[in-house]
Amino acid sequence: MSTQGKVTILKLPTGVPGLDEIVGGGLPEFSFNIIAGAPGSGKTTLAHQFVFANATPERPALYFTVLGESAIKMLRYQQQYTFFDPAKLPGSIRFINLSQVVLEKDLGAVLEEITKEVEKANPAVVVVDSFRTIARKPQSDMDLQSFIQRLALFLASWQATTFLIGEYAEEELRDNPIFTVADGLFWLRQTAERNSIVRKLQIIKLRGQASVPGLHTFRITDAGVQAFSRTFGLTERVKKQTGQRRLSFGIPELDVMLDGGVREGDSVLIAGSSGTGKSVLATQFIAEGISQGEPGIVAVFEERPQAYTERAISLGLDLETPQSEGKLTILYLRPLDLSVDETMQSILDAVQKIGAKRLVIDSLAGFEMALSPGFRADFRESLYRMIFALTGIGVTILSTVEVDESFTEFPFSTYSISFLCDDIVRLRYVSIDAQLRKIMVVIKMRGGNHAKDIREYEITPKGVVILGKRLTDFQGLISGIPVHSNRSGRVGGSLPPDPEVNDKS
Amino acid sequence: MTTPPQLRKLANRLVVCEAASSKASGPVESAVPRVYEKLRMRLSALAGVAGFQSLAFRALAQARSESPGLRLVEIAADGTLKGLGGVESSVDIDNDSAGGGGVVLIEQLLDLLLIFLGEALTLNLISDLWPDAAPEDCISGKGKSA
Numbered sequence: 001m002s003t004q005g006k007v008t009i010l011k012l013p014t015g016v017p018g019l020d021e022i023v024g025g026g027l028p029e030f031s032f033n034i035i036a037g038a039p040g041s042g043k044t045t046l047a048h049q050f051v052f053a054n055a056t057p058e059r060p061a062l063y064f065t066v067l068g069e070s071a072i073k074m075l076r077y078q079q080q081y082t083f084f085d086p087a088k089l090p091g092s093i094r095f096i097n098l099s100q101v102v103l104e105k106d107l108g109a110v111l112e113e114i115t116k117e118v119e120k121a122n123p124a125v126v127v128v129d130s131f132r133t134i135a136r137k138p139q140s141d142m143d144l145q146s147f148i149q150r151l152a153l154f155l156a157s158w159q160a161t162t163f164l165i166g167e168y169a170e171e172e173l174r175d176n177p178i179f180t181v182a183d184g185l186f187w188l189r190q191t192a193e194r195n196s197i198v199r200k201l202q203i204i205k206l207r208g209q210a211s212v213p214g215l216h217t218f219r220i221t222d223a224g225v226q227a228f229s230r231t232f233g234l235t236e237r238v239k240k241q242t243g244q245r246r247l248s249f250g251i252p253e254l255d256v257m258l259d260g261g262v263r264e265g266d267s268v269l270i271a272g273s274s275g276t277g278k279s280v281l282a283t284q285f286i287a288e289g290i291s292q293g294e295p296g297i298v299a300v301f302e303e304r305p306q307a308y309t310e311r312a313i314s315l316g317l318d319l320e321t322p323q324s325e326g327k328l329t330i331l332y333l334r335p336l337d338l339s340v341d342e343t344m345q346s347i348l349d350a351v352q353k354i355g356a357k358r359l360v361i362d363s364l365a366g367f368e369m370a371l372s373p374g375f376r377a378d379f380r381e382s383l384y385r386m387i388f389a390l391t392g393i394g395v396t397i398l399s400t401v402e403v404d405e406s407f408t409e410f411p412f413s414t415y416s417i418s419f420l421c422d423d424i425v426r427l428r429y430v431s432i433d434a435q436l437r438k439i440m441v442v443i444k445m446r447g448g449n450h451a452k453d454i455r456e457y458e459i460t461p462k463g464v465v466i467l468g469k470r471l472t473d474f475q476g477l478i479s480g481i482p483v484h485s486n487r488s489g490r491v492g493g494s495l496p497p498d499p500e501v502n503d504k505s
Numbered sequence: 506m507t508t509p510p511q512l513r514k515l516a517n518r519l520v521v522c523e524a525a526s527s528k529a530s531g532p533v534e535s536a537v538p539r540v541y542e543k544l545r546m547r548l549s550a551l552a553g554v555a556g557f558q559s560l561a562f563r564a565l566a567q568a569r570s571e572s573p574g575l576r577l578v579e580i581a582a583d584g585t586l587k588g589l590g591g592v593e594s595s596v597d598i599d600n601d602s603a604g605g606g607g608v609v610l611i612e613q614l615l616d617l618l619l620i621f622l623g624e625a626l627t628l629n630l631i632s633d634l635w636p637d638a639a640p641e642d643c644i645s646g647k648g649k650s651a
Contacts, residue, residue: 065553070552070553071551071552071553071556072551072552072556072558072560072622075621076622077628078624079622079623079625079626086623086625086626086629087629089626089629089630090629090630090633091629091633095550095551096550096551096557097549097550097551097552097553097554098553099553099554099555099556100554100555101551159575183576390518466517481623
């Protein structure tokens, strides 16, 4: 009992990575839960993970199997998962088949059989798989509602945490008595979207504690079910006070344009068309961070880590050494059918592992392409959650995005995500003196007094180098076809060479 | 289908263990049915009566090809054996050996367990039923599943 006299409900580990966060810290002890979903949605695997995480020789788990998958075949398959510990059978986990009772007798006999086994074993966990086959049985002496209520009361009295597994359709939610009695209702869904399968989990109901609402992506791997909370597991973390520290790009002129650098904990968007140097800027940003003792993560979607590292070498930047020293991780997130949540989990794991301060996402277009089609529709919303979560713990994010070059407009992004970014740097081509040259401008800097200058830059063997002063001799630079102020027509004069810049390049 | 030689050794050992443990309560010749019965009870609880019966049918069919005397044996609806008494079985506790058609049937049943449940779960199950049998000496290293 707590000091206020209120009962303390212990939270049991679910054994499912990510699920504890979703259910609010763990599953309430002695709760009576339903795992519902279509065949193949992972119900049995989830229940097994819970059982293996909680069963002990003193307080074992009883796993009742009914009609459906043969227990022997079930064990044959389940033991392929890494969580399956054969040493727990039969001492801590006991499988009991109820098929005969269900086939030959009524619900009263089923309850009697379960009661007998529970009294004998004093289990901490009871699973009935599949409960649906019991519920489908024609009712006789005991109606289904009475059976469920008596079962729930009995198992709670015996201090058992219970899972009933069933194949239910969502339209049954309204009038099936089992859902009324249950303390927790876990709904697993899998849907085909184009050529992809998307699995999602919803906690429809959980008495006694707050769970994270909404649909959470999950995946079934060799390790079993892994869930990805929509909050990315960051709800429990203390939000970091980022202060006013500025992070350098390693490009002094750009730092000046950014009023001293990127504010720590900001989300920066580098937007530009192909070949404007977005990835080069991103590489310089991460390399500068490492040189300042700030570990970094680069999430790449469009090229392999080796290619990324080799390009850095061509810019005179060594990304191999910091990787071997654990100061840099280059994540290659190319597999198709990813969810944002899975991607986020990979990034978060990497952030936590090396204590990263800077994160580069290169690029948002590649990120979107790696997602399952079903998740692309939610890309903006997912991106919002991701950026909010990461910047909340003090990580500074630099994302690159490719925009179509237009000579009639000046878009920042094809995703309408500029509202997600604290700072936006726009790169673009301009036509000057029969040359395709490059300009850079800081479009936005939340809470900062950034420069309004439009600056020309080049990509050199030392990376991005900003040339000269702001381009005062031209008008209409952001149109891509500027007019020289001192001449009458378009496509004006050349930009004068700057000795200082030449020294740098 | 032939079983690995270690399984015959294990089947022998279970029969000898059973004979030794119940020497006072019955003739050693009844050890084979008792081994079968222990397996039946445990596996019926795990897989259901019908589940065990299916396994037993398969084991018997396999065993008959090696031991024709098992033609006389039948499996009842509840998985129990009928007619095993008429099948030659021998148990020599002092020399730690057993033989005959009944042992072949046990061996085939164990082989099915190894195939479906794998080595670890099969060893656990046997150790639970016959704590002194040390089954790992016979089949350890055979792999997780066949």
